[in-house]
Amino acid sequence: MTIGILALQGAFAEHGYMLDKLGAEHFEIRQRKDLERSFDGLILPGGESTVMGKLLGELGMFESIREKIQRGMPVFGTCAGLILLAKEVEKNPSWFATMSIRVKRNAYGRQLGSFYTEQEFKGIGMIPMSFIRAPYIEKVYDDAEILAQIDEKIVAARQKNQLVTAFHPEVTDNLEVHRYFLNMIR
Numbered sequence: 001m002t003i004g005i006l007a008l009q010g011a012f013a014e015h016g017y018m019l020d021k022l023g024a025e026h027f028e029i030r031q032r033k034d035l036e037r038s039f040d041g042l043i044l045p046g047g048e049s050t051v052m053g054k055l056l057g058e059l060g061m062f063e064s065i066r067e068k069i070q071r072g073m074p075v076f077g078t079c080a081g082l083i084l085l086a087k088e089v090e091k092n093p094s095w096f097a098t099m100s101i102r103v104k105r106n107a108y109g110r111q112l113g114s115f116y117t118e119q120e121f122k123g124i125g126m127i128p129m130s131f132i133r134a135p136y137i138e139k140v141y142d143d144a145e146i147l148a149q150i151d152e153k154i155v156a157a158r159q160k161n162q163l164v165t166a167f168h169p170e171v172t173d174n175l176e177v178h179r180y181f182l183n184m185i186r
Helices: 012-021 032-036 049-058 062-070 080-085 176-185
Strands: 002-006 025-029 041-044 075-078 086-089 099-104 115-121 125-131 136-140 145-150 153-159 162-165
Touching (some): 012 025, 032 062, 041 062, 080 086, 080 099, 080 162, 099 162, 115 145, 125 176
Parallel strands (some): 002 041, 075 162, 086 099
Antiparallel strands (some): 136 153, 153 162
16 A cells, blocks of 8 residues: 655655554655556645645646545545645635535634644544644535534544544654544555
């Protein structure tokens, strides 16, 4: 099993460290030709969703990735990656628009509004959650499923081949969310 990690901007290296700990082969996707490699799953990391979206378009990668997701390739989006997958983004255009969720960007405020907590994640149990200028999911619909909430705000969801978290599991020592994603691929 091989995982491609979008490496245009943001916390991509940290996802690689988590996959290393789980023994999963991975590589960074930096340009269009990287998408020609064979891979079984995709991680869209945290960072700045607007910058990522623009770079995906400028580098000619946007449609190829969108097609892979629509054809069923498992994808895991954290923070900005969640925003990229959402069909609806408050006061902003959507990007891939493949997941039936409505998102509020920067919902927890500026960098100073970042925080850490522990909460229940469906199918895993209690896990650490680190939020950095994070969005949250205002609504899930169609067959999207809520996986975690904090104070009635949705912070993790899944719809078929798509997994999203508003928090950054890659900056904790807990491997369970990444393991959950790898199990989706298996």
